[in-house]
Amino acid sequence: MTANPVEAFVHDDAVSVRRATEFTYLPDSAVPGETDLTLFSIRVAWRGPGSWAVLWLGYCWGPEGWGYEPGSPERDEEYLIAHRFTIQEAEAIALREVNNITINGRTWIEDRREREARRSASEK
Template sequence: MTEQPEPTVQATSYEVSLLPEGDVNRLVFTLKVEYRGDGRWAVVRHRQCVNAAGEWSWESVPSEREDEWLAAHRFDLETALKLAKEHAPKVMVNGMTALSVYRRTHPAP
């Protein structure tokens, strides 16, 4: 009988949001940091990725991504999480930022 190898477990996605867990608005104001292979991560929202300069662009299908685009939109995990945290307050839905929604729904005591 051949021994079965141990399954691998790997985290491949993080949610980053200014709004706390349980907030009804959290889902639409959330960014994702997703693993893209080779130790590289992307900050994504609605099929767009952010680059180090803070610019968003559409993420094409893998076969159409050029090396230059990949270099600008892929990061180590620490950098990707930092970028996502920087952009989380700025996520905009229906003309409102995550920060304005947070302040509106979680007033200071």
């Protein structure tokens, strides 16, 4: 096993990434830097050899969906088995869930449309 957690990560349509320990997945059509985008983004973070967590704000993906991730001392083996994934599994979860995140009852696309409508109305 290599010391680099992502060195063996190969993806048909990905640029070669070396030494990355975290990936951020943005909702469809989002552009980095847009207002409130961090609220709707999912991170996939390396947690050890072959072990990746899917994170959103202070939550971690598990068997029942999003749940609070306890501090390190409180994460037992059972928790780690249920909440850690291979990079391929973690990426699939992030890609599947990133467009389903809601804040105040709205997805990223709905939130963007609302902001654009308010901006247009204020310009009239």
